[in-house]
Amino acid sequence: DQQVKQNSPSLSVQEGRISILNCDYTNSMFDYFLWYKKYPAEGPTFLISISSIKDKNEDGRFTVFLNKSAKHLSLHIVPSQPGDSAVYFCAASDWDSNYQLIWGAGTKLIIKP
């Protein structure tokens, strides 16, 4: 029972262009969403988050959009840089146990020079 789904195992984007990573969820009780970035042999690093009371949050080159009616969120990276090549995980939590992060399987982003 996958409550958080990242349907694209990998994504290849040209350097300088926009990268769009997608995430879908099924649990309507989720009220907080996070994106983490992970390099090989390292732990996940927090990138950006969004509360369900918002539909957009921006931090530098990273913007997260939340569409609650579609139970969908996306991470936009613009412009994409070679150092952005990593696995990106979407995670969610609900108000009841807000410490228990439910994770997607990840999307491997490859930035081509």
Next chain:
Amino acid sequence: NAGVMQNPRHLVRRRGQEARLRCSPMKGHSHVYWYRQLPEEGLKFMVYLQKENIIDESGMPKERFSAEFPKEGPSILRIQQVVRGDSAAYFCASSPGTEKNIQYFGAGTRLSVL
């Protein structure tokens, strides 16, 4: 300011042996979480601890697995009588008391059971 420290980074055990994974949270963090990641999957929550207390262990297998976070020293995830299916990456995260959602992760321990 050191981040979350996990050791060992790699651990090899034979079936039936015990595995002990250690985690020191970030300075000032009193909340510790353990997650397990199988190949090609996302992380799965195992347990949430505060100093000397297990708050939620709903993600822990009922047998062979235990966790502690003593008053002094690191948090320990202990796996007794390991089996091949325990082979995975185990990640520890910590957070300050007031921001539970944003968790900061260590580099993980990769357990291989032969």
